[in-house]
Structure formats: structure tokens, C-alpha cells
Amino acid sequence: MSRTEDLAAKAARLKELNASTSAGTEIRTYAAPEVRTAQAPRTKPVRLTVDVSPADHAALKRLCIDLAAALGAAQMSGQDVLRSLIRRALVDEGARAQLERDLAAWLNDVRP
DSSP states (O other): OOHHHHHHHHHHHHHHHHHHHHHHOOOOOOOOOOOOOOOOOOOSOOOOOOOOOHHHHHHHHHHHHHHHHHHTOSOOOHHHHHHHHHHHHHHOHHHHHHHHHHHHHHHHHHOO
């Protein structure tokens, strides 16, 4: 039996089953009452993904190398730099204002 024939036979059996069930027997389903429980706050980090131009990526890599040298660290990852920039924008009003100006300028450049 081919796959198509097998599926057609299965569909016919289900159709017969549905017809016989709806004709004489009533099926009742009972849903359990919904119980809402307080969820624990999320503690696992959330992954963010960002696409950048090759030039920006190369500049970020150079910045990481320079920062690692300045801090006396063996290396500094782009993730560490981006985490620090996010935190800075969230707590520093001056950094947030500069970010807002940068984004406004970027939007003016990309809008037609």
C-alpha cells in the first residue's frame, strides 16, 4: 500500500469514528480549573543577537583588544563590552541622552 493510500484509509477510518461518535454518544470533556501559581523570577540570562557591519565588528574587536590592554586583562570579549554599555545606558542619564541623540541621527539617515 502506498503512502497516499495509507493516509486515505486512515482519514476514512477517522471519518467513520467521528460519525459514529457524534451520532449516538455524547463525549464530555471536563477541564480542570485553572490554577495560577506565582512564577519565580527569571534568573537565567536572556540571549540577545545583533547583526553589525563588518567594519563595526572589526572596530569592536580592536576596542576589546585596547580595553584588555588598558585593564591588564588577557582578553575582553565583545559581549562584555556590550553588557557594560547596556548597563551604562540604563543608569547614566548622560549616556542615555547621548544614546537617544545617536539613535535619532541614525533614524534620520535610514528613513527615506
